[in-house]
Each structure stands twice: as C-alpha cells, then as structure tokens.
Amino acid sequence: MNPASVPRDALKVLREKGLRITKKRELVFRLIHVSKDHLDAHQIYELAQLEDPAINEVTVYRTLKVLKEFGLIDELDLMHHEGEKHYYETRLKREHAHLVCMRCGAVLEYFGDPLREMKEQVESQFGFRVKVARTEFGGYCADCQGPPARADQPVGEARPGGG
Numbered sequence: 001m002n003p004a005s006v007p008r009d010a011l012k013v014l015r016e017k018g019l020r021i022t023k024k025r026e027l028v029f030r031l032i033h034v035s036k037d038h039l040d041a042h043q044i045y046e047l048a049q050l051e052d053p054a055i056n057e058v059t060v061y062r063t064l065k066v067l068k069e070f071g072l073i074d075e076l077d078l079m080h081h082e083g084e085k086h087y088y089e090t091r092l093k094r095e096h097a098h099l100v101c102m103r104c105g106a107v108l109e110y111f112g113d114p115l116r117e118m119k120e121q122v123e124s125q126f127g128f129r130v131k132v133a134r135t136e137f138g139g140y141c142a143d144c145q146g147p148p149a150r151a152d153q154p155v156g157e158a159r160p161g162g163g
Contacts, residue, residue, distance in 0.1 A: 017070045024048075024055055028063040029090070032073055038087035038098075038107055064088060074134065095119070097135035103144040110137075 031047050045060040067073045076087045099108040119130050
C-alpha cells in the first residue's frame with residue numbers, strides 16, 4: 001500500500017477525529033477517496049483484496065461503519081436504482097448533488113452555486129445549522145431520454161425506438 005496516495009489532509013482529519021489508523025482502515029478510506037465512481041461495499045472489498053489479500057469482507061464492513069460514525073464517509077442509496085445497495089464516498093469532497101439516471105444507473109455529480117444558496121437559505125430562514133446536505137435527483141440522462149415526445153402523442157404511448 002502506498003500511504004502517499006492518501007492525501008496528508010485526509011490522514012490529518014482521521015487522526016484529529018481520534019481514529020486509530022490501521023493499514024486496513026487507511027486502505028479502505030483511500031479506495032473510497034480516490035475512486036471516480038461510487039463504490040458499494042463488495043466493490044471496495046474486491047479492490048482492497050487486490051492490494052491486501054489478507055483483508056476480509058467483515059473488516060471492510062466494520063471499517064465502513066467506523067468511517068461513517070466518524071463522519072469521514074457518506075453512505076448513499078442513489079435513488080435505490082439497484083435495490084437496497086448502498087454506495088460510499090468521502091465527505092472531504094465539496095458539497096454536491098447526485099443526478100441518478102433511473103434507467104441506466106449513471107451517476108453524475110453537480111457542484112453548483114444553487115446548492116450553496118439553498119443551504120444558506122435554510123440556515124437563515126429556519127435558524128438551522130446545516131452540517132451535511134445530501135441531494136439526489138432521479139431522472140433520465142441524455143442517452144436514456146430518447147427522442148422528444150411529439151406534442152400530439154398521448155402520455156404513456158410508446159415512442160419509436162423504445163424509450
């Protein structure tokens with residue numbers, strides 16, 4: 001395992017929160033932190049095994065629980081696109097919304113000012129101090145939308161080409 005691949009600020013956060021950093025915890029955290037995808041527990045386990053064949057699935061699940069309890073990762077359901085599967089991402093990313101295609105399962109991340117503005121509005125309007133915000137939009141990505149419906153086409157009628 002290459003400790004340099006975990007950003008120093010991430011290790012600092014782990015230590016500041018009082019978490020004992022084992023090689024296996026660092027490995028699981030790093031895999032989540034550097035991933036460009038949203039990984040489920042089994043995918044994290046499979047990636048961890050490539051680097052540390054001695055790691056077992058129970059250790060991965062326990063580590064996920066600890067990292068979540070310490071507020072270092074988020075557990076997401078991503079619109080339950082794949083049933084009850086849960087996915088993980090680091091909280092060290094800036095706040096964003098997830099756009100989940102309900103047909104193909106593609107997940108896009110949206111980092112925009114409206115999210116920051118909504119958080120500020122909630123805080124000022126309700127006097128509520130927001131610590132974490134999770135926002136998901138379910139819909140259809142550009143590839144899954146198909147051709148636009150004709151204005152005279154009844155709702156629910158099948159369009160040519162599927163969709």
